[in-house]
Amino acid sequence: MTLESTTPTNARAAAIEARPLYQQTRDLLLKRIIDGVWKPGGYLPSEQQLCGELGVSIGTIRKATEDLVIHGLLERQHGRGTRVVPHSSAKSRFRFLRFVHGDGRPLDPVAHLLTQTVRAASAEERRQLDLDANGKVLALTRIRSEKDQPLVYERLALPAQTFAALGLETGEDIVEEVYVFYQERCGVTIMRTVDEVGLAMADALMAQHLGIAIGAPVLEVRRVAYALDGRRVEYRESFTAHLKYKTALE
Amino acid sequence: MTLESTTPTNARAAAIEARPLYQQTRDLLLKRIIDGVWKPGGYLPSEQQLCGELGVSIGTIRKATEDLVIHGLLERQHGRGTRVVPHSSAKSRFRFLRFVHGDGRPLDPVAHLLTQTVRAASAEERRQLDLDANGKVLALTRIRSEKDQPLVYERLALPAQTFAALGLETGEDIVEEVYVFYQERCGVTIMRTVDEVGLAMADALMAQHLGIAIGAPVLEVRRVAYALDGRRVEYRESFTAHLKYKTALE
DNA sequence: GAGTGGTCTAGACCACCTG
């Protein structure tokens, strides 16, 4: 039975649809997560219930949810149920953190918000965030540190419209990832990020906050973050003098 | 039916085994790939045939092979069959290449082998490759370039024992990834790499080959590559002055 | 004990490729 139209009633009919049934099912579950039908941390109905409600077999339900589990959106708990992964969970906290110490030790930083303004987007920000010429961004700068030692200077640009409700306090220390706030205060769930790591030279602000000389070489990470629905919702430039960027492939 | 012992004959009996049947099946297929029963580029028996031979249902076969497809070892071709991915295929060629041009354009480099020696492993190489105090490595240095423009200077260290049969020609230009040679000449298939990106300063050799000043800042990528069986089989240090390192998360 | 996800089976039909 297809999940988009109304008539077909069996597998043969479903095959007439262009997209496989399990993909339709996956997208329907995804839509409910996006729409907040099931909140982060909340449990879905059991697989059996979903079978009945959606009119598909349990194998199809499992294949659909597996996709979302792989993408870090759902979490299966044997014997308990399947729930929407909250961004605040430890699993989620380190999901997108790629910085490590120079010797390879993992990092567990605190963020300190420096500035926060709403302004017209720069050309680069418009390009990265796919905004039009009148696009506005919520621009944040912050320092991420560990044990009062400043390690990363960051500039973030968020589409102002999407993040009108963010409301962070300048000067506040933030333990969680900002992705937690995006999710809790603005309903934006980050699904995927694309990073480019390169070289840069410290400008006056970086130098001041990182305690290095102006013009000193720094590692620059440019990140674009994508929401569940594929929209680009964050452009971030991170600068660090001593940390490394670590990642595993396949 | 279990794949390791001999007696059980149905699903109930298989459940007595500690590990799920599909994992045992996956590992058995993996072992055959490692042992060269099916060569890179060669086709496996059809799913139906595997069912019969291994005494498991088609669903179990599919779950097992799916695992290997995700890890980039097998490739399904609708209507043709399932084959072992050759490292020389385009898909495989760019699988572990993370460098891009400064403006984000993809890279398609040629490698030029500079030096090749067998020597005692350094402390760092022993640590990264898990070698003992007497460990020897095959050490290679090379330049990767595009249109005669040198872009990356690389030092590679390979456990000498494993790569006795490698036999590359110093001064030769190599279009393929060296991973192709590892696989074709030494039977070593790379499954996974872990990269750490940091800052460094150009030494005399890098400066000479990259056409930059001694002491100029460069991007340094340290990579450890893992073979199918989990052994660490390559430690690589790459240095570049102008390229970026690009990667997508989840 | 009741309910959940995890594994496994034994089929069916479809979509695709090759001869």
Next chain:
DNA sequence: AGGTGGTCTAGACCACTCT
């Protein structure tokens, strides 16, 4: 036309968690 992988079904039983 025949064989391959891709999708889907309708069950069964197991392992785990909670009450």
